[in-house]
């Protein structure tokens with residue numbers, strides 16, 4: 001049972017007039033969510049580190065005649081807060097108001113026991129999957145507050161809700177994501193129009209899933225574009241009342 005109400009379907013203009021920033025928009029779930037948001041009227045800001053891949057997503061969106069997207073080249077494996085505030089300043093100077101922020105980018109890291117996990121891999125996974133979420137949200141909060149009812153979507157995982165051997169820093173980063181979501185939602189709930197929820201996509205046929213489960217036939221799992229209505233619902237005003245919820249795309 002999905003959290004999307006029975007019968008709800010995004011209209012073709014569901015996100016018209018909204019601006020949504022999506023991290024890790026170059027491939028996998030992020031690419032599918034970006035295309036779907038654009039297809040439903042949003043101006044999307046595509047954030048990632050692979051500019052050529054982002055340009056391909058840009059071309060797909062403009063070829064469909066959707067609102068012209070923006071490209072934000074940024075490697076989230078960076079701790080320097082000034083890079084995040086520079087981005088916020090640049091968007092603010094361009095009068096961008098953010099109606100949606102989808103924290104989707106993540107790395108899997110090493111799939112081995114914690115005792116064998118290298119400190120450098122631990123640091124990268126925690127930085128990309130969690131610390132960058134804190135830095136980016138912190139920098140962009142004024143732009144989110146400027147919207148009438150902005151929605152922040154954090155991307156969780158099954159191993160962020162129940163720990164499993166050999167999922168190491170990735171699982172820990174996703175538990176941290178859930179904790180961050182609860183704290184932020186509680187802080188914002190009483191004082192802000194911004195809401196924040198976490199979404200576990202479940203098993204999806206992407207590069208990350210194929211890397212984590214090399215022996216699994218890839219078509220066991222849905223393609224990302226089969227699930228994008230979950231993100232559309234969370235980004236649309238239809239879900240205005242949802243805040244602080246740990247949601248699942250496939251249960």
Ligand SMILES: NC(=O)c1ccc[n+]([C@@H]2O[C@H](COP(=O)([O-])OP(=O)(O)OC[C@H]3O[C@@H](n4cnc5c(N)ncnc54)[C@H](OP(=O)(O)O)[C@@H]3O)[C@@H](O)[C@H]2O)c1
Pocket residue numbers: 023024025026027028029030047048049050053074075076077103104105106107128155156157158200201202203204205206207208209
């Ligand atoms: N697929 C699943 O079965 C599954 C299950 C549960 C949760 N999830 C979660 O869903 C989200 C999307 O996963 P996916 O399966 O679509 O993964 P994916 O295909 O591996 O895509 C990951 C995205 O994150 C970006 N990224 C990675 N490191 C980055 C960095 N340092 N700076 C900027 N961008 C970076 C990648 O960009 P590059 O092209 O530059 O690498 C790519 O766009 C993740 O949060 C993942 O944890 C996925």
